[in-house]
Amino acid sequence: MRICLLTEGSYPYVVGGVSSWCQMLIQGLPQHEFFIYSIGAEAKDRGAFKYKFPPNLKGVQEEFLDEILNQYSGGMRENILTAEEREAIYELVIGGRPLDIRKLASIFRDRRRFASSLDIFMSSDFFDVIQRVYMEKYSYLPFTDFFWTMRSMLLPLLYLLQQDLPQADVYHSVATGYCGVIGAMAAEIYHKPFIITEHGIYSREREVEIIKSDWAKGDFKAVWIQYFYNLAKLSYATADRVYTLFEHNAEIEQDLGCDPQKIGIVPNGVHMERFADIGELQKHDGPLTVGAVVRVVPIKDIVTLLRAFFLFKEEFPDARLVVMGGYDEDKEYFELCKQTVSMLGLTNVEFTGSVNVAEYLPQMDFMMLSSISEGQPLAVLEGFAAHRPFVTTNVGCCWELIYGDSNDDLGEAGAVVAPMDFEAMAQEMIRLGKDFELRRKMGNIGYERTKRGYTYEHFIDRYREIYQAYVQEA
Incomplete structure (x- = not known):
């Protein structure tokens, strides 16, 4: 069976x-x-792939949003859409009701009428739709700014909808954003099943980014946020099944409009054998080493970790912090992190870049995760597989990983604090730093919790069952 895996801003460019x-x-x-x-x-x-592809990966279709700039249009056009097509675009923009993906397919797959998505934007029909949305919902904003915001917002999606789509037996998207809508479109065109595995909650992650951004100004932040929630609703509505990593995410998806009958839970899993040579924590001479396996990007909030480490070093002046993860993805944020290190006068802070974490974890006394959004972080599970306790923020399913669910009486595998609360984070770091037996006990609990419920074998067996259900249809 041929499975088309749809990714966005991740595989195979990011580790x-x-x-x-x-x-x-x-x-x-x-x-x-x-x-x-x-x-x-x-x-x-x-072509800048960060992975060695397995033999059963048969190809990669790369689509880049900056290639929109290479499009051209023949100029202003009048009355090129039917009334039903104008209504479909209106529903896409307004987001009030479930949208039938077939209506979008009828517009954007018609190469006879539209050689470029700019043909639609350069039409009186599009202008009329945007004007209607503006009058109904956004009349408090300057119309010219609103029009160009909508154009910037919609152009990437409409561009992607017009590109060639690969044929497959199953379409499987890793998010509900652009790749979710494209997966829905491909499944509609080829009459194949469409499933989603949502790791974090895509629309909420975009909301956090937009609120913190400089490129979206003032009230226009709300316009952008609503748009990404609209994409999520469209993806949920068209998917045959929606999988997520833990119960709380399933509840959020339901609140956002996903039919609860579609939702299933498949936890992440780790290769326990990869860390088999790393035993439980041992006492040692010398300074404490604190680790974080994390990409250096804003949503991971390394700055808060650095501020917490500053307070931690007041108790443990010789302590080390090792940040294990790529720092090329957002060079401006990496520079901000280095500036923060300098401003706080921190010593013994190392950014390793991408490394084999199994080689570094034996050096760590405990681990950190400072993110402002997560799903079910593999970094925590890998740390647990190496018997290392964690201090995490209360994002994704970190609470469940650290403290266990209602069927788990193992105990605490670390501590959870509120996102961005560097003082609380530092207090928990100090608590763990002062008590070796506590660290050892927590690390062993994390190991046992991962062994019971978060192994690679369980993860693969579940997806084998999911795909098998579609084999007869292929």
Whole structure:
């Protein structure tokens, strides 16, 4: 069976997180062929793959959003859409009711009428739709700014909808954003099943980014946020099944409009054997070493970790912090992190870049995760597999990983604090730093919790069952 895995801003260009999940999924199911449909930001990344592809990965289709700039239009056009097509675009923009993907397919797959998505934007029909949305919902904003915001917002999606779509037996998206809508479109065109595995909650992650951003100004932040929630609703509505990593995410998806009958839970899993040579924590001479396996990007909030480490060093002046993860993805944020290190006068802080974490984890006394959004972080599970306790923020399913669910009486594998609360984070770091037996006990609890419920074998067996249900239809 041929499975098209749709990714966005992750595999195969970024190491860790969702990308690691994709690689493990493909490797674990060699009986199936996989094809990657990847959406990236900039064409300069074309071919810059960070993974060695398994033999059953048969190809990658790369689409980059900055290639929109290469489009051209023949100029202003009048009355090129039917009334039903205008209504479909209106529903896409307004987001009030479930949208039938077939209506979008009828517009954007018609190459006879539209050679470029700009043909639609350069039409009186599009102007009329945007004016209608403006009058109904956004009349408090300057119309010219609103029009160009909507154009910037919609152009990437409409551009992607017009590109060639690969044929497959199953379409499997790793998010509900652009790649979710493209997966829905491909499944509609080829009459195949469409499933989603949502790691974090895509629309909420975009909301956090937009609120903190400089490129979206004032009241226009709300316009952008609503748009990404609209994409999520469209993806949920068209998917045959929606999988997530833990119960709380399933509840959020339901609150956002996903039919609860569609939702299933499949936890992440780790290769326990990869860390088999790393035993439980041992006492040692010398300074404490604190680790974080994390990409250096804003959503991971390394700055808060650095501020917490500053307070930690007041108790442990010789302590080390080792940040293990790539720092090329957002160079401006990496510079901010280095400036923060300098401003706080921190010593013994190392940014390693991408490394084999199994080689570094034996050096760590405990681990940190400071993110402001997560799903079910593989970094925590890998740390647990190496008997290392964690201090995490209360994001994704970190609470469940640290403290266990209602069926788990193992105890605490670390501590959880509120996102961005560097003082509370530092207090928990100090508590663990002062008590070796506590660290050892927590590390062993994390190991046992992972062994019971979060192994690679369980993860692969579940997706083998999911795909098997579609084999007869292929």
